[in-house]
Amino acid sequence: MGKPTGFMDYQREKPKERDPVSRLNDWKEYQLPYEEKTLKQQGARCMDCGTPFCHTGIEIAGAASGCPLYNLIPEWNDLVYRGRWKEALDRLLKTNNFPEFTGRVCPAPCEGSCTVAINDPAVAIKSIERSIIDKGFEEGWMTPQPPSHRSGKHVAIIGSGPAGLAAADQLNKAGHFVTVYEKSDRIGGLLMYGIPNMKLEKRLIERRVELMEAEGVTFVANTEIGTDLSMDQVKADNDAVILAIGALKQREIDLENREADGVHLAMDYLTQNTKSLLDSNHEDQNYISAEGKDVIVIGGGDTGADCVATAVRQNCNSVVQFGKYPQLPYDRINENPWPQQPQVFSLDYAYEEAKALFGNDPREYAIMTKRFEMDENGKLKALHTVQSQKEVDENGRVTMREIPGSEKAWPAQLVFVAIGFEGPEEELLSQMNLERGQRNTVKAEYGTYTTNEEGVFAAGDVRRGQSLIVWAIHEGREAARECDRFLMGSTVLP
Structure with missing residues (x-):
C-alpha cells in the first residue's frame, strides 16, 4: 500500500x-x-x-x-x-x-x-x-462504449431493477442485442420508485440508462409482460430470456380494522410520492400526504426509515416507527463477531431528521401492534399496541412475549405497513409454469440461474427473495454470463 x-x-x-x-x-x-x-x-x-x-x-x-x-x-x-x-x-x-x-x-x-x-x-x-x-x-471519462461486434443473438430481460440492468449491461458488452422490458413508466425498478430521491436522485438512474442506450441497449417502459405483451411472443422474438422482476409482493398485516381509511402499504406510499415528484414536483397531488397528521410506521427496516424521511418532508404532525425487536446494542456482541455485518445501533438519515425536527429518535422497540381503531366514518383514529419481551428457548428459538399491563393507544391518522415482502408478484409467473422454490421464488440454481424452461433464466430477488442491491447486481452479472454461454457455447463474460 x-x-x-x-x-x-x-x-x-x-x-x-x-x-x-x-x-x-x-x-x-x-x-x-x-x-x-x-x-x-x-x-x-x-x-x-x-x-x-x-x-x-x-x-x-x-x-x-x-x-x-x-x-x-x-x-x-x-x-x-x-x-x-x-x-x-x-x-x-x-x-x-x-x-x-x-x-x-x-x-x-x-x-x-x-x-x-x-x-x-x-x-x-x-x-x-x-x-x-x-x-x-x-471528468467525462464515462463515455459510451458500444461493442465492436454483434453476435446476432437477441435477449429479452424482464424487469429493469439492478439485476435486470446488470444483466443487460453485461450481455450488451458481449455483443448481443438486448431489450429490457419494464412495466412502470420509468426504467429502474426499485431503484426508481422504491428508494426516495434524497437517498438516490433519479437523475443518476436516467444518466446511466441514457449511457446504456447509447451503447445499444433497448429499453421498453410501460409494458407488462403477460398483459401488454405475451410471454410467448417475447420468447418467439428472442433467443433467450432473463427474468428479473424482483420480489415486490408486500407482506400484509392481518389486524382488526385493517380496512380503515389511512392504513397503507409502505411501497405504495413511497412509489406514489416519487412518481408525483418526478411528474409534477407534487403539483398533481397524486400521492398520499402526511401533512398535519400523526404518522406511525410499522416495521423497523430501511423501507420504514424511508417512510419516516418522506413523512417529515411532508410536514407531518408527528412520526413514530415501531420495531418488533429490542434496540440493537451499541457494540458487537459475541454472537455477532467480525467479519459478519455488525448488528449495532446506528442513527440513520431519517432518524437524524426526525430527531432534529421533533427532539427525539422516532423509533419504539419491542412493540407489537394489536389492532387499528377507526371513527364512525371509517377513518383511522388510533392504533393499539402492547410491549413485548424477547425470550430464547433451550434450542435457540426466539419468541416475543407480550408484557401484561403494557397496552397503549397511539393517536394516528396515517399508518404505513413496512413489514417486508413475501416474494415475487404472481401475475406473470402464473402464466409461465415455472417451478417455484421457497417463498414462492422462481426455482433456478445459484450459479447457473436456469429455470425449468429452456432458454429462460432467473436472477436477483425473483430467485433469491428480497435482498441487497449488491446481490442483485451480482446475480444479474452471473446470469448474463450463463446466458452468454447458452447462446454461444462458451462465454467471454466474467
Whole structure:
C-alpha cells in the first residue's frame, strides 16, 4: 500500500451531510462529497492486510460478509490515495456495473468485514466508491462504449431493477442485442420508485440508462409482460430470456380494522410520492400526504426509515416507527463477531431528521401492534399496541412475549405497513409454469440461474427473495454470463 501506517495516522471521517433540518425543505440528496484531500487520507487507511475480507462476498449466518461483487477494494483505495483516479475507476468498473447506485444505497457489508474494523472504525469504502464514479462522470471519462461486434443473438430481460440492468449491461458488452422490458413508466425498478430521491436522485438512474442506450441497449417502459405483451411472443422474438422482476409482493398485516381509511402499504406510499415528484414536483397531488397528521410506521427496516424521511418532508404532525425487536446494542456482541455485518445501533438519515425536527429518535422497540381503531366514518383514529419481551428457548428459538399491563393507544391518522415482502408478484409467473422454490421464488440454481424452461433464466430477488442491491447486481452479472454461454457455447463474460 502507498501508506502502510495510514490506518494509524488518520481517523475515519464520516461523509459530510446537509443540515438535517434544512434538507427537509427539498427532496435532494442529503449527503455531500468529500474533499479530495480527505479522500486520499481515507484511502490511505486501507491496511496492507494479508487476506482482505472486504471483497470475500460470502454469507455468514444469513447475512453478507464482504462485497458480493468481489470489488477490488484495496486496489482502488490505494489508487485514490495516490491520486490516480482514472485507474481507480477502471478497477472499480471491472466488477461493479453501477457504483453510483451501490455507493449510495448499499449497506456496505464490505465495511463490516474490513480488517481495520476489528479494533477501529472501518475504512470509508462506500464513500470512496461513490467518489470514484462521481469523478468519472464529472471528468467525462464515462463515455459510451458500444461493442465492436454483434453476435446476432437477441435477449429479452424482464424487469429493469439492478439485476435486470446488470444483466443487460453485461450481455450488451458481449455483443448481443438486448431489450429490457419494464412495466412502470420509468426504467429502474426499485431503484426508481422504491428508494426516495434524497437517498438516490433519479437523475443518476436516467444518466446511466441514457449511457446504456447509447451503447445499444433497448429499453421498453410501460409494458407488462403477460398483459401488454405475451410471454410467448417475447420468447418467439428472442433467443433467450432473463427474468428479473424482483420480489415486490408486500407482506400484509392481518389486524382488526385493517380496512380503515389511512392504513397503507409502505411501497405504495413511497412509489406514489416519487412518481408525483418526478411528474409534477407534487403539483398533481397524486400521492398520499402526511401533512398535519400523526404518522406511525410499522416495521423497523430501511423501507420504514424511508417512510419516516418522506413523512417529515411532508410536514407531518408527528412520526413514530415501531420495531418488533429490542434496540440493537451499541457494540458487537459475541454472537455477532467480525467479519459478519455488525448488528449495532446506528442513527440513520431519517432518524437524524426526525430527531432534529421533533427532539427525539422516532423509533419504539419491542412493540407489537394489536389492532387499528377507526371513527364512525371509517377513518383511522388510533392504533393499539402492547410491549413485548424477547425470550430464547433451550434450542435457540426466539419468541416475543407480550408484557401484561403494557397496552397503549397511539393517536394516528396515517399508518404505513413496512413489514417486508413475501416474494415475487404472481401475475406473470402464473402464466409461465415455472417451478417455484421457497417463498414462492422462481426455482433456478445459484450459479447457473436456469429455470425449468429452456432458454429462460432467473436472477436477483425473483430467485433469491428480497435482498441487497449488491446481490442483485451480482446475480444479474452471473446470469448474463450463463446466458452468454447458452447462446454461444462458451462465454467471454466474467
